[in-house]
Amino acid sequence: MTGKKIPSAVKSDEVQRKTSSGYPPPLNEAVKGRARAALGNLFGLDQFGVNLVTLSPGSWSSHRHWHEGEDEFVYILDGELVLGDDSGDHLMTAGMCAGFKAGNGNGHHLKNMGNAPATYLEVGTRLRDDKARYSDVNMLAIKQAGEMRFVKKDGSAF
Numbered sequence: 001m002t003g004k005k006i007p008s009a010v011k012s013d014e015v016q017r018k019t020s021s022g023y024p025p026p027l028n029e030a031v032k033g034r035a036r037a038a039l040g041n042l043f044g045l046d047q048f049g050v051n052l053v054t055l056s057p058g059s060w061s062s063h064r065h066w067h068e069g070e071d072e073f074v075y076i077l078d079g080e081l082v083l084g085d086d087s088g089d090h091l092m093t094a095g096m097c098a099g100f101k102a103g104n105g106n107g108h109h110l111k112n113m114g115n116a117p118a119t120y121l122e123v124g125t126r127l128r129d130d131k132a133r134y135s136d137v138n139m140l141a142i143k144q145a146g147e148m149r150f151v152k153k154d155g156s157a158f
Contacts (some may be wrong), residue, residue, distance in 0.1 A: 006044050012052050015039060023063070024150055024158035027137055033059030033112070036122075051122040055081065055112040061122075064107035064135040070125035072100040074110065079118025081110045086135070107135025 017035035021028050033056030040050035055061060064084060075097040083090045083098055085108040092098065092110070100108055102125065112118050132141035133153075140153050151157060 004044075007042060010039075010042055012037060012039060015042065015052070017054075021062075022148060022150060023139070027063060027139060027150075030060040031062060033057070034061060046126055049122075049124050049126050052077075052119065053122050054117050054119045055079075055110065056117055057112050057115050059112050061110040063137050063139065064109045065132045065141070066100065066105055066107050066135070067102050067124075067130055067132050069102050069127045069130040070132075071102050072122070072124040074098050074123075075121045077119045077121060079112070079116055080114050081118045081120065082113050084109055084111055105133075107133075 015037040017037050019032070019035050021031045021034070023031065035054045035056075037052040038049070039052055040048065053061060076092050076094050078094050081092045083092050086106045089111075090098075098108075100106060110120065127143070128146050130141075130143045132143075134140065138152050140151050140155070142149055142151060
């Protein structure tokens with residue numbers, strides 16, 4: 001991050017939120033109520049990512065997925081979310097956390113099934129190359145040289 005001043009501290013509510021997912025239609029519909037602030041980017045972090053995520057009622061964090069090479073961790077800050085994984089649905093409330101080791105094959109995501117927004121912190125490895133496999137939909141995420149693209153499980157385009 002040469003030439004760009006890196007702040008010492010910021011207020012998270014002043015950080016721009018990204019609402020797009022990169023998922024192809026119609027798979028992008030499930031995450032339309034997701035807003036993500038890439039907090040780690042502000043400080044030039046490149047070994048792990050830190051995101052502040054808010055899910056509107058009815059929204060999902062992602063489709064159920066797991067990463068071949070990247071670990072993931074979530075910490076619920078406020079509201080209620082349902083963690084859906086290979087063993088079923090689990091209610092998560094403020095102060096609860098969950099982690100997913102790379103390569104474990106446990107497809108997971110968070111869903112806001114309530115009537116109010118919920119916010120969580122998401123932390124994960126930042127590999128330049130990785131694959132995310134989706135448990136319930138015909139999609140594969142391929143990250144090469146830091147750029148993510150989504151294809152069908154057989155590698156063909158959407």
